[in-house]
Amino acid sequence: MSGVSLTPATASVKVGATTALTSTVSPADATDKSVSYASSNTAVATVSSVGVVTGVSAGSATITVTTHDGSKTASTAVTVTAA
Template identity: 80%
Template structure:
Protein backbone atom coordinates (compact mmCIF):
# COMPACT_ATOMS: atom_id res chain seq x y z
CA UNK A 1 0.00 0.00 0.00
CA UNK A 2 1.27 3.46 -0.81
CA UNK A 3 0.11 6.82 0.38
CA UNK A 4 0.39 9.23 3.26
CA UNK A 5 -1.21 9.28 6.70
CA UNK A 6 -1.42 12.16 9.13
CA UNK A 7 -1.41 11.69 12.90
CA UNK A 8 -3.20 12.55 14.98
CA UNK A 9 -6.32 12.69 12.79
CA UNK A 10 -7.97 15.22 15.10
CA UNK A 11 -6.23 17.98 17.04
CA UNK A 12 -7.47 20.46 19.60
CA UNK A 13 -5.25 23.46 20.33
CA UNK A 14 -5.76 26.72 22.19
CA UNK A 15 -5.27 30.15 20.63
CA UNK A 16 -1.53 30.87 20.64
CA UNK A 17 -0.58 27.26 21.40
CA UNK A 18 0.96 24.69 19.08
CA UNK A 19 0.50 21.02 18.29
CA UNK A 20 2.57 18.76 16.04
CA UNK A 21 1.22 16.67 13.18
CA UNK A 22 3.26 13.81 11.78
CA UNK A 23 2.95 12.69 8.18
CA UNK A 24 4.00 9.15 7.35
CA UNK A 25 4.65 8.31 3.71
CA UNK A 26 4.43 4.70 2.61
CA UNK A 27 5.80 2.41 1.40
CA UNK A 28 8.71 2.52 3.84
CA UNK A 29 11.21 2.55 0.96
CA UNK A 30 9.56 5.44 -0.93
CA UNK A 31 12.27 7.50 -2.60
CA UNK A 32 10.66 10.89 -1.81
CA UNK A 33 8.99 11.21 1.58
CA UNK A 34 8.64 14.99 1.38
CA UNK A 35 5.21 16.43 2.16
CA UNK A 36 3.79 19.92 2.24
CA UNK A 37 1.16 21.12 4.69
CA UNK A 38 -1.66 23.59 4.18
CA UNK A 39 -4.44 24.89 6.44
CA UNK A 40 -7.85 25.40 4.84
CA UNK A 41 -8.39 28.44 7.08
CA UNK A 42 -5.28 30.34 8.14
CA UNK A 43 -7.54 32.69 10.12
CA UNK A 44 -8.17 29.76 12.51
CA UNK A 45 -4.82 27.93 12.45
CA UNK A 46 -1.56 28.06 10.56
CA UNK A 47 0.75 25.14 9.88
CA UNK A 48 4.50 25.22 9.37
CA UNK A 49 6.45 23.34 6.74
CA UNK A 50 7.26 20.68 9.34
CA UNK A 51 3.67 20.13 10.52
CA UNK A 52 3.47 22.36 13.60
CA UNK A 53 -0.04 23.79 13.93
CA UNK A 54 -0.51 27.15 15.69
CA UNK A 55 -3.92 28.26 16.91
CA UNK A 56 -4.85 31.75 15.66
CA UNK A 57 -8.52 32.17 16.58
CA UNK A 58 -11.36 29.98 17.81
CA UNK A 59 -12.90 27.77 15.15
CA UNK A 60 -12.27 24.69 13.04
CA UNK A 61 -10.09 24.02 10.02
CA UNK A 62 -8.54 21.16 8.12
CA UNK A 63 -4.82 20.67 7.68
CA UNK A 64 -3.87 18.67 4.61
CA UNK A 65 -0.54 16.99 3.95
CA UNK A 66 0.30 16.39 0.29
CA UNK A 67 3.15 14.25 -0.99
CA UNK A 68 5.80 16.03 -3.03
CA UNK A 69 4.54 14.44 -6.25
CA UNK A 70 1.02 15.65 -5.41
CA UNK A 71 -0.57 12.23 -5.84
CA UNK A 72 -1.42 11.41 -2.22
CA UNK A 73 -3.03 13.48 0.53
CA UNK A 74 -4.11 13.05 4.14
CA UNK A 75 -6.08 15.41 6.33
CA UNK A 76 -6.45 16.22 10.02
CA UNK A 77 -9.29 18.11 11.67
CA UNK A 78 -8.11 20.99 13.83
CA UNK A 79 -10.23 22.71 16.46
CA UNK A 80 -8.94 25.90 18.06
CA UNK A 81 -10.39 27.02 21.38
CA UNK A 82 -10.01 30.24 23.37
CA UNK A 83 -7.40 30.17 26.11
Protein backbone atom coordinates in the same frame (compact mmCIF):
# COMPACT_ATOMS: atom_id res chain seq x y z
CA MET B 1 4.71 5.58 -3.14
CA SER B 2 1.45 4.08 -1.97
CA GLY B 3 0.15 6.70 0.41
CA VAL B 4 0.52 9.19 3.21
CA SER B 5 -1.07 9.30 6.65
CA LEU B 6 -1.39 12.10 9.17
CA THR B 7 -1.72 11.60 12.92
CA PRO B 8 -3.58 12.36 15.05
CA ALA B 9 -6.81 12.29 12.99
CA THR B 10 -8.25 15.09 15.12
CA ALA B 11 -6.49 17.67 17.27
CA SER B 12 -7.37 20.49 19.62
CA VAL B 13 -5.18 23.51 20.34
CA LYS B 14 -5.68 26.74 22.25
CA VAL B 15 -5.25 30.16 20.65
CA GLY B 16 -1.53 30.99 20.71
CA ALA B 17 -0.49 27.41 21.43
CA THR B 18 0.99 24.79 19.14
CA THR B 19 0.59 21.08 18.51
CA ALA B 20 2.59 18.80 16.23
CA LEU B 21 1.16 16.56 13.53
CA THR B 22 3.09 13.59 12.17
CA SER B 23 2.98 12.50 8.54
CA THR B 24 4.09 9.05 7.41
CA VAL B 25 4.78 8.28 3.77
CA SER B 26 4.43 4.68 2.71
CA PRO B 27 6.06 2.46 1.75
CA ALA B 28 8.87 3.05 4.23
CA ASP B 29 11.45 2.82 1.42
CA ALA B 30 9.77 5.41 -0.83
CA THR B 31 12.43 7.44 -2.63
CA ASP B 32 10.69 10.81 -2.22
CA LYS B 33 9.22 11.28 1.25
CA SER B 34 8.85 15.07 1.05
CA VAL B 35 5.44 16.50 1.86
CA SER B 36 3.78 19.89 2.18
CA TYR B 37 1.18 21.07 4.67
CA ALA B 38 -1.74 23.46 4.19
CA SER B 39 -4.52 24.87 6.38
CA SER B 40 -8.08 25.24 5.10
CA ASN B 41 -8.52 28.35 7.27
CA THR B 42 -5.35 30.28 8.14
CA ALA B 43 -7.43 32.75 10.18
CA VAL B 44 -8.08 29.88 12.63
CA ALA B 45 -4.93 27.76 12.41
CA THR B 46 -1.64 27.92 10.57
CA VAL B 47 0.73 25.04 9.89
CA SER B 48 4.48 25.07 9.42
CA SER B 49 6.47 23.18 6.80
CA VAL B 50 7.15 20.48 9.40
CA GLY B 51 3.55 20.03 10.59
CA VAL B 52 3.44 22.25 13.68
CA VAL B 53 -0.05 23.75 14.00
CA THR B 54 -0.52 27.12 15.71
CA GLY B 55 -3.93 28.25 16.97
CA VAL B 56 -4.78 31.75 15.67
CA SER B 57 -8.44 32.21 16.64
CA ALA B 58 -11.29 30.03 17.91
CA GLY B 59 -12.87 27.84 15.25
CA SER B 60 -12.18 24.83 13.07
CA ALA B 61 -9.76 24.13 10.26
CA THR B 62 -8.55 21.14 8.30
CA ILE B 63 -4.82 20.57 7.95
CA THR B 64 -3.92 18.62 4.82
CA VAL B 65 -0.62 16.97 4.01
CA THR B 66 0.21 16.35 0.34
CA THR B 67 3.01 14.23 -1.07
CA HIS B 68 5.59 16.01 -3.22
CA ASP B 69 4.12 14.63 -6.45
CA GLY B 70 0.64 15.75 -5.38
CA SER B 71 -0.92 12.32 -5.79
CA LYS B 72 -1.63 11.44 -2.14
CA THR B 73 -3.20 13.45 0.65
CA ALA B 74 -4.32 12.99 4.25
CA SER B 75 -5.95 15.40 6.66
CA THR B 76 -6.51 16.21 10.31
CA ALA B 77 -9.45 18.16 11.73
CA VAL B 78 -8.21 20.85 14.10
CA THR B 79 -10.36 22.68 16.65
CA VAL B 80 -8.95 25.88 18.10
CA THR B 81 -10.32 27.00 21.48
CA ALA B 82 -9.94 30.27 23.37
CA ALA B 83 -6.84 30.47 25.54
